[in-house]
Amino acid sequence: MKEFKRSVFIMILLLFTIIFSSAFYFSVFSKTQTDLKKETFKYLLNEVIDISKNIENYNKGMGDFKTVLKNNPLIRTNYNNFLNTFITANLKNIFIVYKDKNSKFFKVLADGSKNPLDRFEFDEKFEPRFKNKWYEVLRNKKPIYFRNSIEGIWYTFLYPVIKDSKVVDYIIVIDFSTKPVLFIEKNLKSLRKLFMSYVAIIIWIIIVLAGFIFYDLRRENEMKKLLKKVQEFNLSLQKKVNEEVQKSREKDKQLILQSRLALMGELLSMIAHQWRQPLNVIAGVVNNMQLDLEFDEIDKKKLKEYNEKLKNTIKYLSQTIDDFRKFYREDKQKELCDVNELIEEVVNMIKPSINNKKIGLKLKLNCKKPVKVLKNEFKQVILNIIKNAEDILIEREIKNPYIIIKTFECDNKCVIEINDNGGGVALQIKDEIFKPYFTTKDEKNGTGLGLYMSKNIIEKRLNGVLSVYNNENGAVFRIELEVEDEYKRDQGNN
Amino acid sequence: MKKILLLFISLGILLAFSNEERFLFERLFQSLFNKKIIKIYTNKEGAKLIKKSRILKIVFTCDKADLILGIVDINCSKPVFVLNYYIYKNNSNVLGAFYWRKGRPQLRLRKNIIKKYKLNLSKDFEDFLE
Numbered sequence: 182m183k184e185f186k187r188s189v190f191i192m193i194l195l196l197f198t199i200i201f202s203s204a205f206y207f208s209v210f211s212k213t214q215t216d217l218k219k220e221t222f223k224y225l226l227n228e229v230i231d232i233s234k235n236i237e238n239y240n241k242g243m244g245d246f247k248t249v250l251k252n253n254p255l256i257r258t259n260y261n262n263f264l265n266t267f268i269t270a271n272l273k274n275i276f277i278v279y280k281d282k283n284s285k286f287f288k289v290l291a292d293g294s295k296n297p298l299d300r301f302e303f304d305e306k307f308e309p310r311f312k313n314k315w316y317e318v319l320r321n322k323k324p325i326y327f328r329n330s331i332e333g334i335w336y337t338f339l340y341p342v343i344k345d346s347k348v349v350d351y352i353i354v355i356d357f358s359t360k361p362v363l364f365i366e367k368n369l370k371s372l373r374k375l376f377m378s379y380v381a382i383i384i385w386i387i388i389v390l391a392g393f394i395f396y397d398l399r400r401e402n403e404m405k406k407l408l409k410k411v412q413e414f415n416l417s418l419q420k421k422v423n424e425e426v427q428k429s430r431e432k433d434k435q436l437i438l439q440s441r442l443a444l445m446g447e448l449l450s451m452i453a454h455q456w457r458q459p460l461n462v463i464a465g466v467v468n469n470m471q472l473d474l475e476f477d478e479i480d481k482k483k484l485k486e487y488n489e490k491l492k493n494t495i496k497y498l499s500q501t502i503d504d505f506r507k508f509y510r511e512d513k514q515k516e517l518c519d520v521n522e523l524i525e526e527v528v529n530m531i532k533p534s535i536n537n538k539k540i541g542l543k544l545k546l547n548c549k550k551p552v553k554v555l556k557n558e559f560k561q562v563i564l565n566i567i568k569n570a571e572d573i574l575i576e577r578e579i580k581n582p583y584i585i586i587k588t589f590e591c592d593n594k595c596v597i598e599i600n601d602n603g604g605g606v607a608l609q610i611k612d613e614i615f616k617p618y619f620t621t622k623d624e625k626n627g628t629g630l631g632l633y634m635s636k637n638i639i640e641k642r643l644n645g646v647l648s649v650y651n652n653e654n655g656a657v658f659r660i661e662l663e664v665e666d667e668y669k670r671d672q673g674n675n
Numbered sequence: 676m677k678k679i680l681l682l683f684i685s686l687g688i689l690l691a692f693s694n695e696e697r698f699l700f701e702r703l704f705q706s707l708f709n710k711k712i713i714k715i716y717t718n719k720e721g722a723k724l725i726k727k728s729r730i731l732k733i734v735f736t737c738d739k740a741d742l743i744l745g746i747v748d749i750n751c752s753k754p755v756f757v758l759n760y761y762i763y764k765n766n767s768n769v770l771g772a773f774y775w776r777k778g779r780p781q782l783r784l785r786k787n788i789i790k791k792y793k794l795n796l797s798k799d800f801e802d803f804l805e
Binding site: 299302 | 776777
């Protein structure tokens with residue numbers, strides 16, 4: 182806005198400067214024009230005055246001029262010829278008139294004209310136009326000039342010759358042209374027109390320039406406004422994105438929880454399988470103890486042995502509970518872990534269930550490098566994949582079903598592959614299985630969240646990659662996790 | 676261009692003067708004859724000057740005319756008004772003359788001829804009487 186006001190101010194200042202300077206130059210020009218015209222006219226007039234004075238002086242040399250002319254026709258002719266010598270393009274007529282006191286007419290003494298039809302005769306009566314001017318000369322005895330009837334082109338100059346410093350003896354009349362003045366005036370007019378055109382063009386250019394500048398400034402302002410709007414929009418968008426990200430994270434957390442709860446049923450079944458054998462052991466021990474009591478065969482040694490067996494079994498049961506409880510604990514931060522150990526923990530939990538379903542489980546754990554993971558979330562992923570394999574093997578009623586879990590190192594990555602012989606994932610759903618709420622199981626057994634959460638955990642929270650491909654036997658779920666940086670550094674140093 | 680301009684100015688002046696002459700004749704002849712319509716017997720030169728006049732009517736026989744304008748080759752006892760100084764000067768029977776000298780119109784009237792034809796003259800023209 183400030184720039185706009187400044188530009189407007191500069192433009193107005195410039196415009197006024199041009200207008201005022203033009204007015205100043207125009208007034209100077211007009212004055213020069215007037216002066217030039219006046220000076221040129223004055224020059225012409227001076228020339229006429231000089232001629233009149235020359236004629237007067239010449240006439241004085243003739244003595245009593247009027248009497249000489251009256252008495253001598255030859256001298257009259259010669260004198261007319263003499264006057265004729267003064268006639269030029271700018272001096273049209275030269276003649277001499279006088280007026281007797283008693284006469285009401287002016288009379289002509291001599292005429293320099295060569296044209297007989299236009300030449301005054303000697304003593305011819307003469308009726309002048311603008312009589313007042315002529316009488317004024319007789320009265321004031323001073324030369325006078327005035328514009329003749331031929332507008333602007335001819336002026337008449339009356340030069341009175343005084344006799345004895347008292348009366349006007351005769352008047353020398355010269356009609357002279359003001360063509361040089363007109364010529365100058367015409368040229369000056371052209372020059373003024375040119376000057377005016379130049380000023381008009383400059384003013385026009387300034388106005389156009391001002392228009393462009395105003396347009397540009399207006400556009401700039403509009404652009405600034407738009408930019409501001411865009412920035413505001415970006416900010417609000419950023420805010421919305423942040424809000425949505427936050428919501429998404431919350432949703433992910435909820436999904437993790439949901440999927441864990443879904444796993445709970447599975448886990449209860451696993452606990453049941455885990456507990457069946459130790460409970461059988463406890464029951465056997467209790468039964469043996471009862472039989473020994475009935476047959477009175479119990480002694481300290483046997484009691485100690487039973488006690489030890491019961492203690493170990495109860496410890497095992499307690500350990501099992503601890504293992505499952507740990508699974509539901511939320512990981513606060515990543516820890517450096519041995520992937521193989523985590524896999525073994527999961528396998529221990531699920532093994533009874535798998536064994537019960539007569540599914541073979543093989544472990545080939547060769548990744549010796551530690552990775553930094555959220556333990557329970559990683560275990561949840563492994564458990565999910567194994568459970569899916571187990572479900573598909575049962576569903577498809579595969580003969581000699583098995584699950585192979587491999588870990589190995591590849592390009593500073595720890596790779597985990599879980600392979601079953603369930604026939605693999607159909608190609609048309611290969612890209613769909615990681616999407617939320619996608620499931621091939623019936624409503625009771627599947628939520629459609631397991632693999633989606635697994636992918637989320639591996640890729641977003643553990644910065645790894647989870648993918649699937651089919652081999653000749655079945656599906657292979659492949660997890661790639663970055664080996665811990667420190668380990669890499671240590672390896673580099675070594 | 677300059678020449679064309681001058682030609683136009685000259686034509687304008689001539690037209691202006693021809694009107695001036697016509698008005699002068701109308702006023703003068705109305706004053707002399709004390710009539711609204713004055714019948715003029717004239718030559719080509721005179722006809723040119725008065726042909727547009729509603730007061731001065733051109734007639735084709737001298738008998739019907741009040742005045743002869745210019746020189747006509749006929750014996751007629753009507754007053755004659757000429758358009759040339761030298762004709763006026765050399766013919767004492769001529770009533771008056773109108774001619775140009777150096778762009779200035781000149782009018783001359785003879786008192787004795789006016790009296791002879793028992794004509795009137797308004798005071799406006801008394802200055803031109805000889």
